[in-house]
Amino acid sequence: MNRTAPTAAVNRTEAPSRKVSQIDLIYAEVLAAIFEQRLAPGTKLAEDALGEIFGVSRTMIRSVLQRLAHERIVQIHPNRGAFVAEPTPDEAREVLQARRLIEEGIIREVIRKPSPEDIKALRLSVAAERASLDKGDHPGWVRLSGDFHLRLAAIAGNETLAVYLRELVTRTSLIILQYQKGNASSCGCDEHMEIIRAIDAGDEPAAVALMRDHLQTCEDQLHLEDREAAADLYAIFAKPGRTVGKGGRETRK
Amino acid sequence: MNRTAPTAAVNRTEAPSRKVSQIDLIYAEVLAAIFEQRLAPGTKLAEDALGEIFGVSRTMIRSVLQRLAHERIVQIHPNRGAFVAEPTPDEAREVLQARRLIEEGIIREVIRKPSPEDIKALRLSVAAERASLDKGDHPGWVRLSGDFHLRLAAIAGNETLAVYLRELVTRTSLIILQYQKGNASSCGCDEHMEIIRAIDAGDEPAAVALMRDHLQTCEDQLHLEDREAAADLYAIFAKPGRTVGKGGRETRK
DNA sequence: TCATATATAATTGTATACAAAATAAATAAA
DNA sequence: TTTATTTATTTTGTATACAATTATATATGA
Structure with missing residues (x-):
């Protein structure tokens, strides 16, 4: 019953798995x-x-x-x-904090190697972002929005940091999916544009500050208070003198 | 011929795999x-x-x-x-750069929550390090030296960053194994001690600078120039007009 | 009816079997 | 002797089979 399905959904776009596994x-x-x-x-x-x-x-x-x-x-x-995964609010805060740290460093690195074609590519990326947003393609925008940050990491030229940032961006998407309030943020594009301008002007303090604020804005647009209750449910009911148990997972037979 | 070996080297120290997989x-x-x-x-x-x-x-x-x-x-x-893995010199520099970035952030985080017992634990960690060094236990020292940095990350309280740092510390060990010049560095303990003192004094700029210098010292004690040749061997011999090939890996039949 | 216990089914964990590829060895040609 | 080609062996890639565990359904007793 497994052999019957002939690699259906996968080889839609790609050739029969040559380069990519x-x-x-x-x-x-x-x-x-x-x-x-x-x-x-x-x-x-x-x-x-x-x-x-x-x-x-x-x-x-x-x-x-x-x-x-x-x-x-x-x-x-x-x-x-x-x-x-269902990232907890704590995890969400951690991811955003880690991003602030890493991306400030990336900005500092990027700003010391001002390449016209890099700047151009960044502008194009943001343009694509805006187009996606106008088109109402929310998932597409989420991806492109991440792309902007990854492009910066690529320019910085530290592969190791870029890999970490890629993971963090991916997790951020998941977090936004789970905690973003309202239907969508106007956000993103404009702030990205401002960051590009600061980089282009070679203004490091401004660029760093803009990046930090941008990520802080992202975090502020989430509501990270509610669900905590679900995770801490056992802690809430576990009062001294009264055991609750975990649905038969601790007591194995 | 596989069934004969009765889980030899593993269950030496641990009980028959209950909690840990x-x-x-x-x-x-x-x-x-x-x-x-x-x-x-x-x-x-x-x-x-x-x-x-x-x-x-x-x-x-x-x-x-x-x-x-x-x-x-x-x-x-x-x-x-x-x-x-055989980290390249470029990779080594990347890892150390990433560590500088992340660990400066961790120091800043640690310094804002001064807990006496944390400081105490850090001092103990460095003491163990020194003991290991005096004993001439180089591998043990490498591990303990990493432990100091991981302990700081734990105090900072960002699990996500701690995971990344753990990976970077591990890779650093591999890098040191491959590129450390001389038999060993006097390094480590003293600088770790200074960092603790700066944290204890609440002197953020000093603590951050000490951490950066410490990691820079680590990097300076490597020689990251030589082996590059080995990796670029094909590039070196691949002059226009004369193909070299890669020992039959490119030319598949 | 509700709770508990038991049996059944579904799902994951691990080992094995077979296919494909790469390496090593052996043979043949120069 | 050296190089090329073929054959054999080893090693990885993937699928399958079986064991262990968990989830679901059924039955039993209060």
Whole structure:
């Protein structure tokens, strides 16, 4: 019942897996599904189902899930399965703090190597962003918005930092999906444009400040207060003298 | 021939894998072997061999190798196998730059929450470091030296950053193994002590500067010029008009 | 009816089997 | 002897099979 599905959804866009490995394709596909909101946070990613969908065995699905877990996009509960991560408010704050730290450093690096074509590419990126926003393509905008930041990281030229930032940007998308208030922010484009201008002018303090403020604005547009209750539920009910238990997971037989 | 080995080297220290998964144990074991210099950079990590050694199937070994690859401790060449990573000089500089960025941020965070017991723990950590150094236990010192930095990250309280720093510290160990000049550096302990003092005094600029200098000193103690030649060997010989080839990897039949 | 216990089904964890590729060895040609 | 080509061996890539665990459904007793 597994052999019947002939690698359906995957080879739609790509040639029969020459340069890019099958695993990379599935990885990208799952990621895209999450960001296009076809896969909500908390959704279970059953190995058999995914295997059937992508026409491969559980072996490769497992590999993909482990990779996603390493990047904190997916959370694996041993013996229970993999689920699309549901970042806690604390985690959200951590990610944004880490981004402020890393991206301020990236800005400082970028500003010391002013390349006209880099600036141009950045402007184009923001233009694409705005177009996507005008078109009402929210998922597309989320991705392009991340692209702007990744492009800066690429210009900075530190591959290691760029990899970390890529993970953080991905997690940020997930966080926005979960905690963004209202339908959407006017945000993004304008602030990105201002950052480009500051870089172009070679004004380091301004560029750094703008980046920090931009990320702070992002964080401020989330509401990170509510769901905390769900996570701390056990703590709330666990009063001294009265044990609650965790639904039979601690007491194994 | 696989079933015969009864989980030999692993369950030496740990109870029969209750809380910690088998994979975590093997992961830790391989990591330890690399840092204790029993496994040199460039060494091939054959799946069958590791499976036999740890008394498990290739499935789990594969999982461990993928995890190590994600952390850049191991490099996987498709269809050719996994090898202990040999960080290039460029990569080494990247890692140290990333550390400067992240650890300056961590220092700033730590200094705003002055906890006596944290300071005490830091001092103890450095004491252990010195003891290890006096004992002549170089691998032990490398690990403890990293521990100091990780402890700071833990105090800062950002789990996300701490995870990244852990990876960077691990990679740094590998880099030191490969590029440290001389037999050993006097380094480390004293500078760590100074950092603690600056934190204790609440002197942020000093603490930040000390951390930056400390990591710069680390980098300066490496020689990151030589081996570059080995990596660029093909580029060197590949003059226009004369093809060299890569030993039959490009020309597939 | 509700709670508990038991049996059944579904899902993950791990090992093994087979296919594809790469390396090593051996043979043939110059 | 050296180089090229073929064959054999080893090693990785992927699928499948079986074991262990968890979730669901059914039955039993209060």
